[in-house]
Amino acid sequence: MRRVTIHDVAEAAGVSLATVDRVMNGRPGVRKTTIEKVRQAAETLNYTPDVFAAGLAKKRLYRFHFLIPDGPNAFMEDLSREARSHAVTMSGARMHVHVEPIDAFDGHRVAGTLAMLDRSACDGVAVVAPAFPEVRAAIDRLQARGVPVVTLVSDHPASTRQHFVGIDNIAAGRTAGRLMGRFLPKAPATIGLIAGSLGLRDHSDRYAGCREVVERDFPHLKLLKVREGRDDNARNADLVKKMLAEHPDLAGFYNIGAGSRGMIAALQASGRSGDIVCIGHELTPHTREALMSDVLDAVIAQDPGHEIRSAIRVLKALCDGVPIIEGQERIRIDVFLKDNLPDISELPDLPG
Amino acid sequence: MRRVTIHDVAEAAGVSLATVDRVMNGRPGVRKTTIEKVRQAAETLNYTPDVFAAGLAKKRLYRFHFLIPDGPNAFMEDLSREARSHAVTMSGARMHVHVEPIDAFDGHRVAGTLAMLDRSACDGVAVVAPAFPEVRAAIDRLQARGVPVVTLVSDHPASTRQHFVGIDNIAAGRTAGRLMGRFLPKAPATIGLIAGSLGLRDHSDRYAGCREVVERDFPHLKLLKVREGRDDNARNADLVKKMLAEHPDLAGFYNIGAGSRGMIAALQASGRSGDIVCIGHELTPHTREALMSDVLDAVIAQDPGHEIRSAIRVLKALCDGVPIIEGQERIRIDVFLKDNLPDISELPDLPG
DNA sequence: CTGAAAGCGCTTACAG
DNA sequence: CTGAAAGCGCTTACAG
Incomplete structure (x- = not known):
C-alpha cells in the first residue's frame, strides 16, 4: 500500500508537479478546467499531501x-x-x-x-x-x-x-457560585469575596458569573463587597482576617484571583476553617495541600x-x-476536589 | 538565523552525515570517541534534528x-x-x-x-x-x-x-461520592446506585471510589445495593422506578455507567426529581439537557x-x-454543572 | 497559464 | 567502524 504522491496525481491529471501544487494549495494562475482536472484526479486517487515533505520543502520558520x-x-x-x-x-x-x-x-x-x-x-x-x-x-x-x-x-x-x-471566566465564576450555594446549608449566610483587582478582566468576569448564580439561585446568601488584594498573599491574609472579625456569621470565602496562599493561611490561623466553605482558583502546591486538608473545598482551574x-x-x-x-x-474549566487531584506530575524538564 | 543542520554538525565534528545520524539516533556501530565528538559538536551548535526532514526520509507508515x-x-x-x-x-x-x-x-x-x-x-x-x-x-x-x-x-x-x-475511575467515583455528600443536607438519607455491570472494570472502580468516600466522610448516607442495568435506557428506567417505589426516603441517585437517559426519564416521570440529587457520567445531548433542567445535578465526564x-x-x-x-x-476527570457546559461544538466533519 | 529542475535536511542501503 | 550518494515528496524560483 504505497502512499499516493503528487506524482501520481500529476500523471493522472496529465499535468506537471508544479500545477498540482498550485491547485492543492490554492495558488493563483491556473485555468479553471485545469483546476478541475487536478481536483478530479486527486479525489479519485484519494490523495493527501505529505506534511513532512511539505514542511521540509517550504523552509518556513x-x-x-x-x-x-x-x-x-x-x-x-x-x-x-x-x-x-x-x-x-x-x-x-x-x-x-x-x-x-x-x-x-x-x-x-x-x-x-x-x-x-x-x-x-x-x-x-x-x-x-x-x-x-x-x-x-x-x-x-x-x-x-x-x-x-x-x-x-x-x-x-x-x-x-x-x-x-x-477559559470562559464568567462560566468559571458561575461554577464557583453554584458550588458555594450547594455546599452550604439552605440558610441565610454571608460570603466574603476577594479579587486581585476588578480591573483585571478575568477577575471581573468571574465575579459577574458568581454573582449572577448566587443572586438567582441562592438568594439567601449575601455576597459582601469584593475586596481587592492585588493577588498578594500578605494583603489577602489581612483582608481575610478583617472580614472574619467583622462578620462572625461568615460562612464562605471565594478568592476570585491568585494569592490563595494568603487566604488559606489566615483561615487556618483563625481556627474557623472547618465551618467555612472556601473556593479558590488554580492548582498550585498550596491549593492542592489546602484541598487535601479540607481548608479549601474546591478549586477552579485551567491547565x-x-x-x-x-x-x-x-x-x-x-x-x-x-x-x-x-x-x-x-x-476546560477544571473543577478539583480533594478526590480528583492529578498525580503530582514532574515539572517539565528545562535545560540548564 | 539559519537552522543548524546535520551538515553543520558533521563538519564541526569532522565526520560524515551518516555518522552524525547514527549518533543522534543511537544506532550501533560507532566508536565511543566518535560518539563523543559528535555529541560535543551537536551540543555546541545547539543542533535539533528537523522533524519534517526525518519524517520524510524514513518512509515509515x-x-x-x-x-x-x-x-x-x-x-x-x-x-x-x-x-x-x-x-x-x-x-x-x-x-x-x-x-x-x-x-x-x-x-x-x-x-x-x-x-x-x-x-x-x-x-x-x-x-x-x-x-x-x-x-x-x-x-x-x-x-x-x-x-x-x-x-x-x-x-x-x-x-x-x-x-x-x-480517566482514573476510582477518583471519578470518589468525586461523585463527595458531590453527592456535599450537595445533600447533613441528614440520614438513602442513595440509589445503578451500574451497567460491575463486571466492567470502569464501573466497579467508580463504585469502589464512591463507596470509600461516602462511608468515610458521609456515614449518615446509606448506599443501596448496586443495581445492574447493562447500560440500557429501558432497564435503567425500570430500576429507577422500582427503587423510587421501594424507598420513599430516597434522596440521591448515582448512575455509574451509561444509559443515563433512562434514569432521567424515570425521575422526571416520578415528579420527585426536584428532591433528589442525581449524578451521572458522560456529556451527551441528554445529560446536557438534564443538567440545564436541574434533573441532573452533576455529570462526571471524559473527553x-x-x-x-x-x-x-x-x-x-x-x-x-x-x-x-x-x-x-x-x-481529565471533567466535572460539569449546568454552569460550565462547553458550547455545543459542531461534531467533527466526516467525509461522505 | 504551465513545466523542468533544484533543493529542503534527513535516512538508508551499499561499499569499503 | 565510517562515508558517498541516492532518495523521501513536496515547494520554489525561473523560464517559456
Missing part, C-alpha cells in the same frame, strides 16, 4: 513571542515554565518560542514591549493581556502589521486579537500546559491560514 | 487499529466518530487509523478480532477492553508479537498493555476527542520509542 507576567505567582510561573519547556520540544518543528516576562500591572510597558515586535522579528504573539487601553492599541497595531496575536489567560475582547486561549500547547498550535494555524480543531483548543 | 464498541451508546458513538474524524486529519502525517466496531459484552469475539491482528497488518492497537480473561490473553499475545497495545476508556491493568488512555488524539500520539511514540509529554496525555 515560525518565531513566536510569549508575553507572560513574572513575579511571585505560582500559576504564572507554571505558565512560563511550560512555555520554556515547549520551546525546546517545538524547535525541531521549526517553531521558535521566545518567552518575554512582562509586568501585568504596567500597561505602558506591556504596550511598549508589544510595539517593538513586527514581522521582521516575529511571526506570532501570545500575550497575557492586562485590560489597559494602550495594550489594546498595541495589539491592534501588531495585527494591522500582519502579526497574528492571541490573548492568553486574560482576554481583551475589544481588540482585534484573532483568538483567546483561556497551563494545555494553554501553551494550544497557543502554539493556534498561532501556527493562523500563520498557515488553516483551520484549527475546535475541540482540541477549548480550554 | 503507521497503521493503527481502534477497537470501539458500537451499539446505541452516545459516548461510544462520540468516541468512534472522533476516531474516524482523526483518521482523515492524520493521514497526511502517515498515520492510518482504522476503526473496528466490537461488541464489548462478547469477550470471545473481541479476543478473536485482536487475534487477527499482527505486525504485517498493524503497527499499534487501541482497544476499549472488556474485562474478560480471553481479552487479556489476546492483548498479551499482540504485545508479544511486537504490536504495541493501549487500552482505551476501560483498562485491563493485569495485561501487558503499554498505556491506559482514560472522547482528547482520548482519541492521545491514543494516536501515544501509539506513535511507542512505535518510535520516544517519550510522551505526560501532562498532555493525562485524561
Whole structure:
C-alpha cells in the first residue's frame, strides 16, 4: 500500500508537479478546467499531501513571542515554565518560542514591549493581556502589521486579537457560585469575596458569573463587597482576617484571583476553617495541600500546559491560514476536589 | 538565523552525515570517541534534528487499529466518530487509523478480532477492553508479537498493555461520592446506585471510589445495593422506578455507567426529581439537557476527542520509542454543572 | 497559464 | 567502524 504522491496525481491529471501544487494549495494562475482536472484526479486517487515533505520543502520558520507576567505567582510561573519547556520540544518543528516576562500591572510597558515586535522579528504573539487601553492599541497595531496575536489567560475582547486561549471566566465564576450555594446549608449566610483587582478582566468576569448564580439561585446568601488584594498573599491574609472579625456569621470565602496562599493561611490561623466553605482558583502546591486538608473545598482551574500547547498550535494555524480543531483548543474549566487531584506530575524538564 | 543542520554538525565534528545520524539516533556501530565528538559538536551548535526532514526520509507508515464498541451508546458513538474524524486529519502525517466496531459484552469475539491482528497488518492497537480473561490473553499475545497495545476508556491493568488512555475511575467515583455528600443536607438519607455491570472494570472502580468516600466522610448516607442495568435506557428506567417505589426516603441517585437517559426519564416521570440529587457520567445531548433542567445535578465526564488524539500520539511514540509529554496525555476527570457546559461544538466533519 | 529542475535536511542501503 | 550518494515528496524560483 504505497502512499499516493503528487506524482501520481500529476500523471493522472496529465499535468506537471508544479500545477498540482498550485491547485492543492490554492495558488493563483491556473485555468479553471485545469483546476478541475487536478481536483478530479486527486479525489479519485484519494490523495493527501505529505506534511513532512511539505514542511521540509517550504523552509518556513515560525518565531513566536510569549508575553507572560513574572513575579511571585505560582500559576504564572507554571505558565512560563511550560512555555520554556515547549520551546525546546517545538524547535525541531521549526517553531521558535521566545518567552518575554512582562509586568501585568504596567500597561505602558506591556504596550511598549508589544510595539517593538513586527514581522521582521516575529511571526506570532501570545500575550497575557492586562485590560489597559494602550495594550489594546498595541495589539491592534501588531495585527494591522500582519502579526497574528492571541490573548492568553486574560482576554481583551475589544481588540482585534484573532483568538483567546483561556477559559470562559464568567462560566468559571458561575461554577464557583453554584458550588458555594450547594455546599452550604439552605440558610441565610454571608460570603466574603476577594479579587486581585476588578480591573483585571478575568477577575471581573468571574465575579459577574458568581454573582449572577448566587443572586438567582441562592438568594439567601449575601455576597459582601469584593475586596481587592492585588493577588498578594500578605494583603489577602489581612483582608481575610478583617472580614472574619467583622462578620462572625461568615460562612464562605471565594478568592476570585491568585494569592490563595494568603487566604488559606489566615483561615487556618483563625481556627474557623472547618465551618467555612472556601473556593479558590488554580492548582498550585498550596491549593492542592489546602484541598487535601479540607481548608479549601474546591478549586477552579485551567491547565497551563494545555494553554501553551494550544497557543502554539493556534498561532501556527493562523500563520498557515488553516483551520484549527475546535475541540482540541477549548480550554476546560477544571473543577478539583480533594478526590480528583492529578498525580503530582514532574515539572517539565528545562535545560540548564 | 539559519537552522543548524546535520551538515553543520558533521563538519564541526569532522565526520560524515551518516555518522552524525547514527549518533543522534543511537544506532550501533560507532566508536565511543566518535560518539563523543559528535555529541560535543551537536551540543555546541545547539543542533535539533528537523522533524519534517526525518519524517520524510524514513518512509515509515503507521497503521493503527481502534477497537470501539458500537451499539446505541452516545459516548461510544462520540468516541468512534472522533476516531474516524482523526483518521482523515492524520493521514497526511502517515498515520492510518482504522476503526473496528466490537461488541464489548462478547469477550470471545473481541479476543478473536485482536487475534487477527499482527505486525504485517498493524503497527499499534487501541482497544476499549472488556474485562474478560480471553481479552487479556489476546492483548498479551499482540504485545508479544511486537504490536504495541493501549487500552482505551476501560483498562485491563493485569495485561501487558503499554498505556491506559482514560480517566482514573476510582477518583471519578470518589468525586461523585463527595458531590453527592456535599450537595445533600447533613441528614440520614438513602442513595440509589445503578451500574451497567460491575463486571466492567470502569464501573466497579467508580463504585469502589464512591463507596470509600461516602462511608468515610458521609456515614449518615446509606448506599443501596448496586443495581445492574447493562447500560440500557429501558432497564435503567425500570430500576429507577422500582427503587423510587421501594424507598420513599430516597434522596440521591448515582448512575455509574451509561444509559443515563433512562434514569432521567424515570425521575422526571416520578415528579420527585426536584428532591433528589442525581449524578451521572458522560456529556451527551441528554445529560446536557438534564443538567440545564436541574434533573441532573452533576455529570462526571471524559473527553472522547482528547482520548482519541492521545491514543494516536501515544501509539506513535511507542512505535518510535520516544517519550510522551505526560501532562498532555493525562485524561481529565471533567466535572460539569449546568454552569460550565462547553458550547455545543459542531461534531467533527466526516467525509461522505 | 504551465513545466523542468533544484533543493529542503534527513535516512538508508551499499561499499569499503 | 565510517562515508558517498541516492532518495523521501513536496515547494520554489525561473523560464517559456
